[in-house]
Amino acid sequence: MRQRRATIKNPQQEVRIFRLRSIVAASLVLVLACCLLARLFFLQVVEHDIYTTRSDKNRVRVEPLPPTRGLIYDRNGRLLAENRPNYNLTIVRERAVDLETTLERLVEILDLPPDEIEDFKERSRQRQRPYQPALLMSELSQEQIARLAVNRYRLPGVEVEAQLLRYYPDAKPLSHTLGYVGRINQAELKTLDKGNYSGTHFIGKTGIERFYEEQLHGQAGLRKVETNARGRVLRELSRTDPVPGKDLTLTVDRGLQDLAYRLLKGRRGAIVAIEPKTGEILAMASVPGFNSNEFVTGISVKSYRALRTDLDLPLFNRAIRGQYPPASTVKPFMSLAGLENGAITTSTTFFDPGYFQLPNDSHKYRNWLRWGHGRVNMRRGIAVSNDTYFYNVAYRLGIDRISEYMHKFGFGEQTALDVQGALPGLMPSKEWKRNRYNKPWYPGETISIGIGQGYWLATPLQLAAAEATLANRGKQVQPHLAKRIGDDAVLLPESDQKPPIVLDNPAWWDDVISALEDVVSGREGTARKYVGPGLKYRMAGKSGTAQVFTLGQDQKYNGKELAERLRDHALFAAFAPVEDPEIAVSVVIENGQGGSSVAGPMARAVTDYWLLPRIESAARDTALALVEALKPPPEPLDSEGEQGESNAD
Known part of the structure; x- marks a missing residue:
């Protein structure tokens, strides 16, 4: 048998091996401990602010505080735009x-109609700042609030x-003048000051609300x-209050605006x-209007x-x-142009056989009175609104x-x-037509311009401003x-004044x-029957x-047989009192x-309301009675239109 080799233990060697292993293990533990301590130092000291902020975000939330939008008042302090509580x-x-x-x-809880679901979802996708709430719906009902709570x-x-939430007590009469606020859309988000509009869901869209957005909005706070894990607020840690928007007082008189709107009701104008x-605008009514409150929270499709x-x-x-041919309302301005340029004098006369002809031209430009004046x-x-006279003036002046x-x-x-x-309207010239067309x-186009027809277009605001300049004997004012704004009066920039x-x-x-006074009160004035009776102040006006x-040569038409939207526009421009004008x-x-017959009485009702003592009920009753009398659009007269104007204006 083979003998097994005897192994002799070496205690010293084993001790050395044990010590070496212990040192290696201890070194490894020490290195790992140092790494752990270094990491803890890095997290606790170096990145202390970062992790403190992250921690605070779990319990501390910064919420924007939208400012209260400024109110809008009329010139007498009556409220035109207010803010009402809303959810x-x-x-x-x-x-x-x-x-x-x-x-x-x-969508299921609120039971939204199908045509509103896509808009509802689209609002949630609008890009906002992180953790800024997006507006989904306004004006929640009590039933909807209860469903959401459950x-x-x-x-x-x-x-x-x-x-x-913005609310307009007189929505329709002031819909175009005030404009309205609406939800901020995606395009507006890109241009707005994100800090100032944090938490704000609405912005001025049109009219005064848009023009004075900066003053009405205010400054956000x-x-x-501190919140819990579910995000519910536990307590308020600090606060910077928002600065409310400034209140805006307009030049508009609410009573006069309402009267103007009622005068126009049932018509377009x-x-x-x-x-x-x-230059303060006392009233600016456009009919038909609309309910501007529907646009605030989002009008339905x-x-x-x-x-x-x-x-x-x-x-x-x-x-x-609205840009309309100003028609015969420009005849006083044409007269001044003729006088100033030497085309006529105050005594210059023209014979009117009922028409005007350019030299070597067979075309007849008709006067509204077929047999002439x-x-x-x-x-x-001016008093009889003779077209032939102003055809001659225009021909002598040139376009x-x-x-x-x-x-x-x-x-x-x-x-x-x-x-x-x-809009600026349109005042044509040779250069304008060359550039445009x-x-x-052509000379015939100048003849049409002489009675405010052809290419000439003006807005109702322009007509009123021009009439104010005439009332001031040349002093120009800027409508505003x-x-x-707040307690500060609005100062007009002198550099912009003409x-x-x-x-x-x-x-x-x-x-x-004086000729314009004859239009209203003179023996031959075209508006004497409709505007002049019972007038208690001196009024100058032109219909x-x-x-x-356009009608062809010698073509006639019967107003009753003409489609309503093809009938002539009616205009009237006036100011009063003549000696010290207070309203145009x-x-x-x-x-x-x-x-004269349709627009003239409306102008008279407006000036009556403004000039007659407003504390007397009789003055108001007179104006309001005219409203009722003018409500239904009258049937057109059995008059025949000519190449000139169709009525005695």
């Missing part, structure tokens, strides 16, 4: 576990918050709150009233489609964007001199200061709507204005009837036919 539904996308599932639950545990990130001394497809265009602001001077030409002079009165220009969206200007119109002979102002379509008015009635 909004909001969602913070970062806190929603599953956004799509949460939205589906909300299902709150199923709706992470969803909150019902109380907020003030913020607060730090506009009335503008201006204080000649200051059905309602908006109805407004868009309405043939009467209720969303269209006729007072500042005979021998006519300037004063009588470029007419255009240059009419620009002085603001035609073809946008002179209003804070009227958002106002690449065609020459703001009277005070120089006064100075005539070679100042007496010409009185000559033209106009603008053709909607323009009235435009689409397809109203009679400038």
Whole structure:
């Protein structure tokens, strides 16, 4: 048998091996401990602020505090736009576990109609700052609030918050003037100051609300709150209060605005009233209007489609964007242009056989009175609204001199200061036509311009402003709507003010204005039967009837047989009292036919309301009685239209 080799233990060697292993293990433990300590130092000391902030975010939340929007008042302190308590539904996308599932639950809980579901979901997708709530719905009902409260545990990130909501007590009469606020859309989010609009869901969209958005909005604040794991607020840690928006006082008189709207009700048109001394807009009504409150929280698809497809265009602001041929309302301005340029004198007369002809041209430009007015001077030409007289004036002046002079009165220009969206109208010239149509200007087009027809277009606001300049004997004012912002009066920029119109002979102002008095109160005045009776102050005015379509040579038409929307527009521009003007008015009635008979009494009602002592009930009753009398559009007269104006305007 083989003998097994004996192994002799070496205790010293084993001790060395044990010690070596112990040292290695201890070193490894020490290295790992150092790494752990280094990591703890890095987390606790180096990145202390970062992790403190992350920790605080779990319990501390910074919430924006939207400012209260400024109120809007009329010139007498009556409220035109206010803020009412309202409950909004909001969602913070970062806190929603599953956004799509949460939205589906909300649609089910709120029982939304199918046509509103997509808009509802689209609002949740609008890009917001992190942890900023997105507005889903406004004006929640008590039943909806109760349903949301019961299902709150199923709706992470969803909150019902109380907020003030814009409300317009006189929505329709002031819909175009005030405009409205609406939800901030995606395009607006890109341009807004995100800090100042944190927590704000609404912004001015049109009218005064948009023009003075910066002043009305105010400055946003913020607060730090402590929350629990579910995100519910436990306590408020700190707070910076928001700065409310400034209240805005307008130049508009609410009573006069309401009267103007009621006068126009049932028609399509506009009335503008201006204080000649200051340019303050006293009333600016456009009919039909719309309920601006519907736009604040988001108008329904059905309602908006109805407004868009309405043939009467209720969303269209006729007072500042409606561009109409000014017709015979421009004859006093044409007279001043003729006098100033030496084309006529106050004693110049023209014989009117009922028409005007250009040299070597067989075409006849008709006077509204087929058999003519005979021998006519300037004063009588304005009083009886003789077309032939002003055909002659226009022919002598030429289009470029007419255009240059009419620009002085603001035609073809946008002179209003804070009227958002106002159009400049159109004052044509040879150069304009060449640039627009690449065609020459024809002499016959100048003849049409002489009675405010052809290419010439003006807005009701422009007509009222021009009438104010006439009332001021050349002193120009800029129409504006703001009277005070907060407690500070609105100061008009002097650099923007146009120089006064100075005539070679100042007496010409009185000559033209006297002729306008004859229109209202004279023996042959076209408006004497409709405006003059019972007048308690001196009034100067001019009617106009603008053709909607062109007639052929010697062609006639019967107003009753003509489609309503093809009938002539009725216009009237006036100011009073003559000796110390306090109000200038323009009235435009689409397809109203009679400038003197339809638009004239409306201008009279407006001036009566403003000038007669308003503390006397009789003055108000007189104006309101005219409202009732003018409500239904009158049937057109059995008159026959000619190439000139169809009625005696």
